[in-house]
Amino acid sequence: MTRELQAPADPGIRIRTELRPAEPAAASAAIGIELRDVNLSYGDNHVLHDISMDVDEKRVTALIGPSGCGKSTLLRCLNRMNDLIESARTTGSVKIKGQDIYGPGTDVIAVRRRVGMVFQKSNPFPKSIFDNVVYGLRIGGVRDRTALEAAAEKSLSLAALWDEVKDRLQASALSLSGGQQQRLCIARAIAVEPEILLMDEPCSALDPIATLKIEELIYSLKERYTIVIVTHNLQQAARVSDKTAFFWLGRLVEYGVTSDMFTNPREKLTEDYITGRFG
């Protein structure tokens, strides 16, 4: 499978990376994240090729594509989590509100506070529910108990979890169900009031009902946050996102308004992928 994908790209496939005019409905959106010529390699393995795209502010953008296409890697570029991998080299620029997070002198810690992340597998810390939610605030230096409590209630409410856990905030986070744990992780990410929320296949380990809850949550959160979600589930991309970006072999093949892309893809490759002919 991997070998097949790494075969030299068919010269017949033209990969368009120019930006597409947004549809009128989405036109009012400002640019949340501006990527220009982002390239990333792990050692000799070139994973992302010249990615340029504008992510709309306070909209949901879905990144789709077959396994190994670089969509998760791209997501991790947006909060510099790839820095944790020694061999990773990134070039190009990723601007958030005009500030290049790969520019010299960037405070990575500050970037990660502005760009929250929810992982594929929910990863609540082995601490109480309360301690999980306020973790980010505490490491940011907030000590005031009432402020922490208020923030916990607010974030848990936004993550649609408050009613389920308000009577047992001191219980271990690991006592929650899988779906609740994932919503707790979302609450934990939004407690530090980021501008952007990155989600890396947040529902892949969840049952359909828990998935539905998270999707509703994503829908409600886009009022406040710019959301970028990686998903393998095309229906999910169609349901939750305003725009979709299709990746293949580390290149951005097509990027546009979700409803257009699913009904009328511009590229043959996109069409093949969303109709299930490969991937």
Place this chain on the structure above:
Amino acid sequence: MKATSAVDLRRRAVSRAVEVFCAASVVLALVPLGMILFFVLRQGLPALNGAFFTEMPKPVGEPGGGMANAMVGTLILIGIAALAAVPVGIACGVYLTEYRRARLSTAARFSADVLNGVPSIVIGIFAYQAAVVPFRRFTALAGGLALGVMMLPLIIRTTEELLGLVPPSYREGSLALGATRARAVWTVVLPAALPGIVTGVLVALARVAGETAPLLFTSFNNQFWSTRLDQEIASLTVQVYTYANSPYEDWHRQAWAGATVLIASVLFFSLLSRFATRRLERMHRGTA
């Protein structure tokens, strides 16, 4: 399909033989422990009484007396050892996990393994040269440090092993929330590994509490009550050693009683470590 073909019989016989051999080995392995317990308790229990725990050693010829000073001495010695070895050992284990492939890590890992294999008498002689000779006196401090050196490799390796078992997703989660590396280790990774590390520390303590050789030339022995760190101090193991080597019947009985206390304390540490682990684990699992 015949149920009793020759192959079938052979297979069953081999299986049975292996089973019997394994079971016999298990029994054989239990024999030494059983015999130790039997002999020590048979001789030691009758010699144990309240006075043994509360009284000081009596001069030769006077019956009775106890090892109160030696028990307190042992506690002080392992206290010093823990204070010295636990912070250093855990910090070292953290370094080894964080900088897995650094050259310093390879060196530290190797020396921890070597140190673990160094005979305790050699560690005693080293501590004598390093901490007794310069001050020209035997001290509790020197004894505690010798025991600490023995604990160090145990703590380093358990810490490293247990930190390695913490899911990387905890760390990632913490870093993604804007934690520094040190912060992530201190607030999430280390607490997650804590139950196991506590067990490792207790096991290490139980092990060094039973050491005699590192103490012979460091904390020496003391027939009198002393809690001073800059003086020689009594310890259960050295006391047992001294008494067992003596020609006096009464001292032999005291030595057996001392051995009983030592075994009981090892048992106590083992139980304590299990208890500590369970409680902490339950807290982590979320049933608390």
